[in-house]
Amino acid sequence: MRKEELEEKRNKYLMPCYAHYFKDTLLIERGEGQYLYDNAGKRYLDCFAGVAVVNCGHAHPYITEKASEQMQYLVHISSLMLTSPMVLLAEKLAELTPGKLNRSFFCNSGAEAIEGATALVKAYTDNHQFIALRSSFHGRTLMALSLTAQQSWRGKGPYAPGVVFVANPYCYRCAFKLSYPSCGLACAEDVERAITTCTNGEVAAFIAEPIQGNGGVIVPPKEYFKTVSEIVHRYGGLFLDDDVQCGFGRAGEWFGIQNFDVEPDVMTLGKGIANGLPLGAFISTEEISRAFKPGQHFSTFGGNPVNCAAGLATIEVLKRENLIANSRQVGNLFLARLKELQEKHKSVGEVRGMGLIIGIELVKNKKTKEPYPQGLLQILEFAREKGLLLGKAGPLGNVIRITPPLCFTAENVEEACQIVDAGLREIEKGL
Ligand SMILES: Cc1ncc(COP(=O)(O)O)c(C=O)c1O
Structure with a gap:
């Protein structure tokens, strides 16, 4: 046409x-x-x-072959029955992800991963308050948008309650008009001030992208996440790493957060993990994963065998090439x-x-x-x-x-x- x-x-x-x-x-x-x-x-x-x-790369022949091969056997059955690609992909992710992250849940997109991960974090901590960064982008579903601090994405609301936004570690336009490193990482310290002034002193999680993508490719100072993660842990909260955009090699490591010498408690993935087929995931430690009881979370297409076969092939290609x-x-x-x-x-x-x-x-x-x-x-x-x-x-x-x-x-x-x-x-x- x-x-x-x-x-x-x-x-x-x-x-x-x-x-x-x-x-x-x-x-x-x-x-x-x-x-x-x-x-x-x-x-x-x-x-x-x-x-x-x-x-x-576009139309990668091996990934196409593996996804098409899977299509000839089974396209969809839902996670209510066992299929092998999603289990094998979860095993690979447990091997690749940093620290104790070893339990995966599969869904269709980055935003859906954020929805699931935040629900899991709330269930684990029994708290609903989040600290997020200005200029963040986490997706366009209600919770994801409630954690997104960019005027162009926000409509009239109302949004989920309990989100407190702090200055992002954006040295070029520092919110505190300071310079790194003499600033003493004022932006990280501000997280503690936000917890002690804007919450009841307990938080569910601090959520951030390792490098804000949509927010203008903002690269934080090396020690930023370690400092913030320690602060949040002190108040009973978790560090939720949104690696949807930086993950799967984009930032020079398997996951963007591996550039920052810190281990997240929960990680979200999307975008690159099946090289263009719609696949999202959130991954947590064994202990946190148990906060969702069997049957408590579900996604009709999540863990789809075709997309998971593409995910497995993507990992092979990233390694082999x-x-x-x-x-x-x-x-x-x-x-x-x-x-x-x-x-x-x-x-x-x-x-x-x-x-x-x-x-x-x-x-x-x-x-x-x-x-x-x-x-x-x-x-x-x-x-x-x-x-x-x-x-x-x-x-x-x-x-x-x-x-x-x-x-x-x-x-x-x-x-x-x-x-x-x-x-x-x-x-x-x-x-
Ligand atoms: C860091 C980050 N998180 C979440 C999302 C949402 O992903 P999706 O568009 O697949 O829902 C995006 C998308 O751009 C993103 O960059």
């Missing part, structure tokens, strides 16, 4: 809330590795990966090249990231740090014309989000940086 006809049908039948990137609709027909192809056959280098999902080490190495190269562009360009306030989750914060002026959201929209369009797909992030709408498939190469980095360099020159004409 022609693009114009599809657009007409889209305008008639899809809800208007669908907001496609780009003024001229991009119709993608095919993907392979780190490349996408539109309806005219034009090739794009993908720095977006379907919002940080397709970590092993060394994609996590690649994410670290190529990510370091990407960061270094982009930092050179930061030196050279007046519109680049900061480049930050870990592995292959990288943000470029655009400003109109480096001294005042006035955000430059118009520049972001312009550079996304410019890059698309040149065959490069970038993402956007940040509550101020001014962060280029770079989350390519983890098979990205040094040559891809060079190609992407040349286009970003030229794009920055373009958007700086208006400054």
Whole structure:
């Protein structure tokens, strides 16, 4: 079907809330590795990966083979009967996840994982109060949205009670106007102040993404989570790590939180764990998992054999193709090249990231740090014309989000940086 006809049908039948990137609709027909192809056959280098999902690359032949093979035997039976892929995947996750995390529950998405994990935490602690970070993003279901602190995602409410938001560890725009490390990690200390002033002194959990993705690729100081986790434990609460976006190799380790020298009590996963098939999970320690009695939690499609077979194949591919080490190495190269562009360009306030989750914060002026959201929209369009797909992030709408498939190469980095360099020159004409 022609693009114009599809657009007409889209305008008639899809809800208007669908907001496609780009003024001229991009119709993608095919993907392979780190490349996408539109309806005219034009090739794009993908720095977006379907919002940080397709970590092993588009249409990976082995994952496709394993998922299709499973489809020939059994597509769905529900977790009310035993199937092997979900059990085997839970075993693998117990091996891979840090610390004592060893019990998995499977669902369909990141938001559903957050709903389940927060319910489990409430059942375990017998408390409903959460500490969450400003600029967080945890999904669009009620509890997930109640823990999300970005105006653009929040509607009129009402939201779940008991959520207290604290300043995020965002050194570039520190809420306390301090600098790291002389700040003494004031943002972490503020968690204790929040507990002692905004709660009854007991909490269910502190929840955070290891690196805020949608919130603008915010990388906390190394010791942040350890400090906060100790504080929360002192008040009887748990540390709930939302690794939906950073997990499965994106931040240069199996899980983003492994960059921070701390063990979470509960972890949520989604996005990359089945390389594009819808699969979410939450994982806890043995003891915490027992807070849900048999039959207390359920998801019709959760643990679906096809998606779990894809999850198992994803783990195999990440290992066999060394994609996590690649994410670290190529990510370091990407960061270094982009930092050179930061030196050279007046519109680049900061480049930050870990592995292959990288943000470029655009400003109109480096001294005042006035955000430059118009520049972001312009550079996304410019890059698309040149065959490069970038993402956007940040509550101020001014962060280029770079989350390519983890098979990205040094040559891809060079190609992407040349286009970003030229794009920055373009958007700086208006400054
Ligand atoms: C950190 C984080 N948590 C949760 C979610 C929600 O996941 P989903 O869109 O699959 O519901 C997202 C999605 O972007 C996310 O980035």
